[in-house]
Amino acid sequence: MNDWLAGLEAFLDPTVLVLTPVGILLGVLIGAVPGLSATVGISIFLPFTFTLDPLAGLALLLGIYNGACYAGSIPAVLLRTPGTPASAATVLDGYPMTQKGQAGRALSTSLVTSVAGGLIGTFLLIVFSPYVAQFALSFGPPEYFGLAVLALAIIASLGGGMISKGIISGALGVLIAMVGLDGISGFNRFTFGISDLSAGISLIPLLIGLFGVAEAFSQLEKKLHAQKGAGEVGSYRLGWKRLRHITPATMGSSLIGFFIGALPGVGGDVGGYVAYNETRRFARTDRDQFGKGDIRGVAAAESANNSAQVGGLVPTLTLGIPGNAAAAVLIGALLIQGLRPGPQLFTGSPELVYGVFIAVALGFVFLLVVGYAGIRFWGQVIRIPPKLLWPAVLVLSIVGAYAVRTNPFDVLVMVAAGIIGYLMTKGGYPVAPLLIGLIVGPLAEDNYRLAMIQSGGGYGWLLHPITLVLLAVSLVSIVVAVWRERREKAQQPKELA
Amino acid sequence: MDTTKRDRLTAGLLMVFAVIVFAFTFTFPAPGQPLDPGVAAMPRIVAVIIFAAAAVPLLRPQEGERLPRGMGAARVGGTAVLLVAYAYSLDAIGFVFATIAFLVLELLLIGVRHWLPLVAMPLVTSIGLFLVFRNALDVPLPTSGIGGFPL
Numbered sequence: 001m002n003d004w005l006a007g008l009e010a011f012l013d014p015t016v017l018v019l020t021p022v023g024i025l026l027g028v029l030i031g032a033v034p035g036l037s038a039t040v041g042i043s044i045f046l047p048f049t050f051t052l053d054p055l056a057g058l059a060l061l062l063g064i065y066n067g068a069c070y071a072g073s074i075p076a077v078l079l080r081t082p083g084t085p086a087s088a089a090t091v092l093d094g095y096p097m098t099q100k101g102q103a104g105r106a107l108s109t110s111l112v113t114s115v116a117g118g119l120i121g122t123f124l125l126i127v128f129s130p131y132v133a134q135f136a137l138s139f140g141p142p143e144y145f146g147l148a149v150l151a152l153a154i155i156a157s158l159g160g161g162m163i164s165k166g167i168i169s170g171a172l173g174v175l176i177a178m179v180g181l182d183g184i185s186g187f188n189r190f191t192f193g194i195s196d197l198s199a200g201i202s203l204i205p206l207l208i209g210l211f212g213v214a215e216a217f218s219q220l221e222k223k224l225h226a227q228k229g230a231g232e233v234g235s236y237r238l239g240w241k242r243l244r245h246i247t248p249a250t251m252g253s254s255l256i257g258f259f260i261g262a263l264p265g266v267g268g269d270v271g272g273y274v275a276y277n278e279t280r281r282f283a284r285t286d287r288d289q290f291g292k293g294d295i296r297g298v299a300a301a302e303s304a305n306n307s308a309q310v311g312g313l314v315p316t317l318t319l320g321i322p323g324n325a326a327a328a329v330l331i332g333a334l335l336i337q338g339l340r341p342g343p344q345l346f347t348g349s350p351e352l353v354y355g356v357f358i359a360v361a362l363g364f365v366f367l368l369v370v371g372y373a374g375i376r377f378w379g380q381v382i383r384i385p386p387k388l389l390w391p392a393v394l395v396l397s398i399v400g401a402y403a404v405r406t407n408p409f410d411v412l413v414m415v416a417a418g419i420i421g422y423l424m425t426k427g428g429y430p431v432a433p434l435l436i437g438l439i440v441g442p443l444a445e446d447n448y449r450l451a452m453i454q455s456g457g458g459y460g461w462l463l464h465p466i467t468l469v470l471l472a473v474s475l476v477s478i479v480v481a482v483w484r485e486r487r488e489k490a491q492q493p494k495e496l497a
Numbered sequence: 498m499d500t501t502k503r504d505r506l507t508a509g510l511l512m513v514f515a516v517i518v519f520a521f522t523f524t525f526p527a528p529g530q531p532l533d534p535g536v537a538a539m540p541r542i543v544a545v546i547i548f549a550a551a552a553v554p555l556l557r558p559q560e561g562e563r564l565p566r567g568m569g570a571a572r573v574g575g576t577a578v579l580l581v582a583y584a585y586s587l588d589a590i591g592f593v594f595a596t597i598a599f600l601v602l603e604l605l606l607i608g609v610r611h612w613l614p615l616v617a618m619p620l621v622t623s624i625g626l627f628l629v630f631r632n633a634l635d636v637p638l639p640t641s642g643i644g645g646f647p648l
Contacts, residue, residue, distance in 0.1 A: 051635045164553035168511060171546045174539075175518065182536045185529050189536055190521075213580070220572045220607060221565040388618055391603045394576070395596055395622055398583060403636045411584035419577055426562045427507050445539040457532040 007354025011362075015056040020359050021366040023063015028370060030064060031071025032378050033389065035219050037084040038068035038309070039326040043208045044393060046333055047400040054337040055352055059359040061333055065326055066363055069268055069309045070114035070371065073302055074378050077106045086268030086305040089276040093290065093297025100293050104236035107378075109295055110302045111371040112238065113250045117303030118364040120254035121261070121310030126357050128262075129346075132318040136343040141447035141454060142461040146470030148444035151264035151321045153474035155433045157481030165429045167478075173437020174444065176201055184449060196409040203332045203438060205401035205410040209417025210431050211325070212397040216390045217422040224386040236375055246299035249279045257304030261311025264321045264436075271308030272301040310360060317341055317353060321440055325432040328439050336404070504558035508551045515548035575606045591641030596623035 010016065030041035041064045049057030072084030077094035090110065097106035139147075152174075156166030179190045180200030191197040253275035260271040279300035280290040290297050312323025313330075320342035322328035334341050339349060346353050371378070401414035421431050451461040461467065519541055528535035565573055579602055586595040600619035609615060630636040 047630070047636060048634060162554065162559060164550040167550040168547055171543045171550070175543050175547075178540055178543075184533065185526070185536050187526055187536050189525065189540070217573050217576065220576055221569040224607060387604070387607055387609050388614060391600055391607070391618075392622055394580065394603065395600065395626065398580070398587075398596075398599075399592075399626060399630065399636075399638070402587060402638070403630065406637055406639070408584045408587050411587065412581065415577060415580045415584065418580070422573070426564055427504060428559055428561045448539060449534055452534050453530070453532045 003350040006351035010351040010355035011358045016059045019060040023060040024067040024366045027064040027067020028071040031068030031083045032074045034081045039211045042329040043212045044396040047403040055355045073110040089272035089301035096293030101232045101234045103233040108236045109298045113299040113303040114306045115368045117254040117306035121258045121307035122361045124258045133343040133346040141450035142464045142467040144447040146467040148440040150470045150474045155436045157477045163481045170433035170437040173434035174441035177441030204404045205414040206417045208397045209414035210421040213418025214421030249296040249300045250303040253300040253304040254307040257307035258311040261308025262314040264315045268305030268308040272305035275304030276300045328435045500561040501558040508555035511551040515544040519544040592638040593623045
């Protein structure tokens with residue numbers, strides 16, 4: 001109870017109270033623009049938090065994190081273009097509703113179920129996180145090594161694309177994290193005499209480059225034209241009957257989304273698709289209407305992706321392992337403030353953790369108010385001229401990279417990361433595993449070496465029960481993903497024939 | 498170049514890179530304490546993983562997205578060059594002037610020709626961000642120092 005009071009006191013700080021709805025508003029504006037995902041949004045607004053108190057900064061970023069996840073549904077419904085990857089499944093029924101002249105109703109459904117999914121996810125986050133953190137307090141180096149391997153295995157196997165490319169991407173992230181002074185021996189690794197590299201490659205410029213700049217490059221290669229708005233949107237009213245109709249899909253999908261999102265490295269896009277498929281499979285009536293503009297499809301996808309987004313905060317806060325790419329940026333924000341996420345955060349800074357819980361929950365209430373107040377306006381955000389938007393994103397990226405250490409070298413790192421991220425996307429190498437590798441790489445290496453030292457130089461620590469389970473799950477996730485990939489490849493020629 | 502050939506070439510380059518990383522670790526010092534696997538252990542494991550995983554796209558290359566050509570390539574390449582120049586000019590001419598120069602050139606590069614956005618957007622963005630970061634957020638963006646100019 002004391003922790004809750006401390007959290008409430010921290011949340012009632014005027015700066016936090018103001019920045020929570022500001023974050024939600026920014027998130028909605030960002031998510032509504034195709035290409036500007038929650039990860040990009042958090043990356044470009046990160047420098048605004050450097051001098052703020054930790055909770056104020058996190059409240060702003062979490063508002064963007066959750067607001068963008070909802071708003072990704074706006075272009076998904078109106079233009080058949082998901083604003084963020086998490087809204088990919090929303091297109092399946094959201095756009096057909098627009099074609100039927102029911103865009104207004106689809107947007108209202110998306111808002112209500114996003115908030116419902118977010119609040120259910122927040123409730124589960126509050127219930128489960130303290131237990132996970134308590135359990136994690138007993139973890140030693142072998143268990144942390146196992147966790148780091150699990151995070152990389154899951155993101156490589158579920159991150160989309162060829163599994164081997166996901167593994168390469170994650171391994172490159174681990175390798176980049178090794179650049180700089182080794183904490184145990186004091187040796188400078190892979191620095192090649194460049195003094196700026198001794199402190200390691202700064203995380204913030206790298207992630208701004210990998211997401212913000214790389215996305216800007218992808219957009220700039222196209223001819224940039226402002227989007228036209230949707231035509232007839234129809235009524236925004238849902239009514240009790242429709243709300244009752246979508247409630248089972250919303251509740252079930254929120255649960256599915258949360259537990260998928262809580263897996264290290266898996267985001268709302270996977271949660272949205274899985275929940276959509278399960279809702280269709282278990283639908284008692286009119287199952288054939290899914291994909292043709294069924295309101296339950298929008299409810300399932302949106303409640304699941306918002307719940308998954310919150311679920312991603314469980315491993316982020318309790319274990320220091322990012323739940324998804326955007327959560328990795330949140331870890332970067334905490335590190336900048338001198339805070340290391342993990343079980344110690346719950347014992348060392350309970351006011352921050354519980355303040356975050358309150359900020360997330362009230363953020364969704366703000367989202368309902370802000371979202372409904374501007375529901376006729378958000379669709380117009382897609383008309384922002386991209387020829388002005390993307391250069392502005394580049395300038396904000398530069399400011400973010402420079403402001404970390406006021407060092408132009410970091411800006412060069414950001415540009416290089418942008419080029420690498422852009423080329424990786426072109427080659428089918430997913431970028432998210434690289435980012436997860438960057439975060440969990442030091443965790444894996446430090447704990448591997450500590451486990452070896454503590455066990456007298458042998459590998460017996462790999463047989464610790466929790467470590468063994470984590471490594472076995474990692475292996476199974478890779479094997480299953482490889483099997484699935486081979487099966488899909490084998491089916492492709494048949495489908496083509 | 499065909500995208501599958503490019504995929505195979507990338508995989509080959511990654512394998513070469515992994516071999517170089519592995520070989521380079523032999524220049525690292527031996528562990529300070531006998532039970533520590535040392536600074537070379539993890540890079541070697543990672544190099545082996547990259548080498549093994551890269552064998553898959555080498556043997557079974559995928560089709561990928563095509564790299565842009567013509568104006569698309571010019572916009573991406575030009576933007577990268579402008580960003581590098583921007584990075585170097587920050588300390589030399591200050592944030593405001595460097596940002597104005599970058600934005601004007603970038604807008605021209607992506608085809609903006611109307612005078613209003615070419616003038617207003619760089620001025621508003623650069624001065625606005627400078628004031629917000631320097632005054633409200635205490636983040637010291639570099640000043641020009643040109644003739645005692647405050648920006």
